[in-house]
Amino acid sequence: MQTYKLSLFVFIIIVLTFSFNTALYSQSSSNNFVIMIDPGHGGKDSGTPGTGRYRTTEKDIALDVSLALGKMIQEKIPTVKVVYTRSNDIYPTLNGRTILANKKDVDLFISIHCNAQPGRTGSAYGSETYVLGTTKNKQNLEVAKRENSVIALEDNTEVYKDFNPDSPESVLGLMIAQEAYLDHSIKLARYIEDEFQVTAKRKSRGVKQNIFYVLAYTYMPSVLVELGFLTHKKEEDFLNSKRGKELMTKSLFNAVEKYLQYLNVNANDIVFVEENSTKPPFKNIEFKVQIAASSKELETKPYNFNGLDDISLIKEGSLYRYFYGCSPNYEIIKQFEEKARKNGYESCFVVAFKDGKKIPLIDALKTISN
Template sequence: MVTTLVLVSLPLLALTVLPAQQSLLQDVNQDTVRRAEQQESETAAAPNQLRTVILDAGHGGKDPGTHGRYVKEKTVNLALVLQLGRKIKKNHPNIRVIYTRSSDHFVDLYERGAIANRNRADLFISIHCNASPSSSQVYGTETYTLGLHKTQQNLDVARRENAVILQEKNYQQTYKGFNPNSPLATIMLANYQHAFIGSSINFAEKIERSFRRNADRKSNGVKQAGFIVLWKATMPSVLIESGYLTNPTEENYLRSEEGQDEISSAIYKAFAQYKEEIETSD
């Protein structure tokens, strides 16, 4: 009779908690705490585990990014990020995948890195599309890490991506007077990712290699430039330029289902290789 009473009462726990049930809840809570402590202990015992990845779809909302004849950059970026996220979740269900945006809305550049830091992410991947104002024949992929630009082209890409801050409120206070149009301004960004530059370059190289091997894309290589979105992310971070929307052939590829699947699959394969490498290293 007592057993029947408890079973009937369980659905009403939200309304009434009897003394015996309160004791049961305390036991459950204690068990939950013990499990949490056990998980923390297991995490501490495996410091190389890649547990959380931040996926950042560049631009969004009032900021369309660059564009081709038919498609805006923000749309392609979001499609690639969501596909990449699904591939990671499917093959690695224990990894937390966090999006800086999962719909068409504007996110300040500083907030993207802040999301990664708040969630103690192990990897930050920002996906973009490129543009060449001078020629519609330029094409190919390139992956950036934070650093000093070595060519005028690298600087131009960083300037274009960083110009987004001009659409943010109080950007001068937020970015401490940073002027995206000043070549000297990018120098101040170079040292922030110094502790992670080796891992960032390692991952970037895997991405570009995967583009060549798994998506048959022309790779323009791994480059460095001063990107604000990578500025204060306290983990290995890369910014991927998946192709040129100013090239008609590449635009058609990037807006197609096949192209988006190939690009996101290539990034995923690089991610899986990077994950395995760091988790098996001493």
């Protein structure tokens, strides 16, 4: 009987998910790409106090890095709009943060935190970046428990009654509802952890999956970043230092910039083909417009894709990626992209292939411009 109920629940969720396939990779309807930065904790919720050797706590470091990251994005990529869940020492509820992100039509959500081990000190150190998912790892579960525990501090806990990380049905429903964004979340998370290693020279503990409320209910690509452990004395010293915050901010900015280039957002540094150019397209390079991704295989017929034909799909791991159009000419594929946006796929983007294998778009554009 339990198996039947679970199967019925999964079926209903899948039907609802595909009924709204135009919202896959939902992007802001405004002209700006919108990034929401969420400094963890705040106000009455200090987060982890670390070793207690500093007057600052997790909420202070998270706010400093968040504001510095937002400022850097606005200065260096002015076409991107930055909004915050908080810009001072106040406590927005977890539910309030997600409502704000969804209401602001945000394209990317980045929540910034610091990690801790039980007690005042510990040997664990290094950064971690989380995306929504399940985990059986005891340490990861402790992280989620700590970050979600602030729910108990809030006045109205009734709004969290449906959030139960221990319920398979609840978790499964959240995962299915969010799977359209998971691929992009993982992409950004990987960029972040790579940058922490390369730019900040920090130890990376990797990209991980976990059940965090702010990731479960923000309907856009979302990551939760743990900058390091405040219960590790040397790492606490680093994250409280001006240099440490600057390096972590720069790492986050580099990762965001790479992510935007991956999406072909604000690619000002790319040399595009001149309009009306007669230069022939480069051999063996093709462009397509990615309009959706899902763990379910759909028949590539117009009725499944808002009337668009010329749909192709590629399976990568457990995901099916759906593409509209195919051309060796970048100018032509941009026209396909424009039509896809008009047909409801506002977050679609151009991807490049060489000899049938996907390559970074920036590499393809540099190649055809030479």
